Amino acid sequence: MSMHQAGIIEKKDFDVKPYYNQLSSRTTHLKDIFEIYYRYEISKEEKFVMTPGFLNFQDIKKGTVLANSNGADVVADHASRLFMPLYQNQGNDGFFAVRKIPxxxxxxxxxxxxxxxxxxxxxxxxxxxxxxxxxxxxxxxxxxxxxxxxxxxxxxxxxxxxxxxxxxxxxxxxxxxxxxxxxxxxxxxxxx
Structure with missing residues (x-):
């Protein structure tokens, strides 16, 4: 979809409508625009494990245990929304915190x-x-x-x-x- 939006793939070459519909059906509750204001970066030697069950744009309360880093809890220091929690074993973005832009x-x-x-x-x-x-x-x-x-x-x-x-x-x-x-x-x- 991104390549279609950027003009790399033409509409005649690829039907993006089913993918837009799928994305739209899963995000009907999200009509707002958000900004990333925090990124948890995983260091090279860090053993990082995300707490299971979090979803994109999930509301998080202050004090929620988000992950484990080298045996210590990673706790939300304030209420937020969670974005892209890391559940695979690659990459150095543990998760992002996002907020709605008025x-x-x-x-x-x-x-x-x-x-x-x-x-x-x-x-x-x-x-x-x-x-x-x-x-x-x-x-x-x-x-x-x-x-x-x-x-x-x-x-x-x-x-x-x-x-x-x-x-x-x-x-x-x-x-x-x-x-x-x-x-x-x-x-x-x-x-x-």
Whole structure:
């Protein structure tokens, strides 16, 4: 389905409808959009075993034992939803924690990104571009305390790095392969 959506497989070559229907029937209760905010990474020497029975997008209460790592319980430190619990013996993603993104946040974010509002941020005191590529903003720490990280998140900035004086946030979309995707229907639809 992903290859069809990306335009790699044409509709005439592969009937994706049964697979979309199957996915849709199993996710009727999930019409929301989620973001991953936590990833449990399994280290090379770690003996990790997921607690049996968890499902994708299952609500998890604080204190729930999610897995066992080297003989110690891995416990949810707050209520969340579990995503992609690892039940096979390969990979280093133990599980992810996800949260719902409010629709109002998505609408404001889409507006800001479509109209490139982030390009105005360096006009504010204490905010500047790190390089000519304009993909990383440097934010003075005093200014960063006033501007909540959600503001930068809203405009597509992630990968926050702190040093002595600055918070640096990277724009994922500036680093994306725009030229490769600009003619794809799914990409154009995001900016209409």
């Amino acid at each position: 629709k109002s946040f998505l609408l404001v974010s889409a507006f800001c990104r479509k109209h490139r509002i982030d390009k105005l941020l360096p006009l504010l005191p204490g905010i500047s571009w790190k390089s000519k590529d304009k993909d990383v903003l440097r934010v003075n720490k005093r200014v960063a305390r006033v501007f909540a990280k959600q503001l930068f998140h809203l405009m597509g900035y992630r990968s926050k790095t702190w040093n002595k004086e600055y918070l640096e946030v990277r724009n994922r979309e500036a680093a994306a392969r725009y030229n490769e995707y600009q003619n794809e229907a799914w990409f154009r639809a995001a900016f209409e």
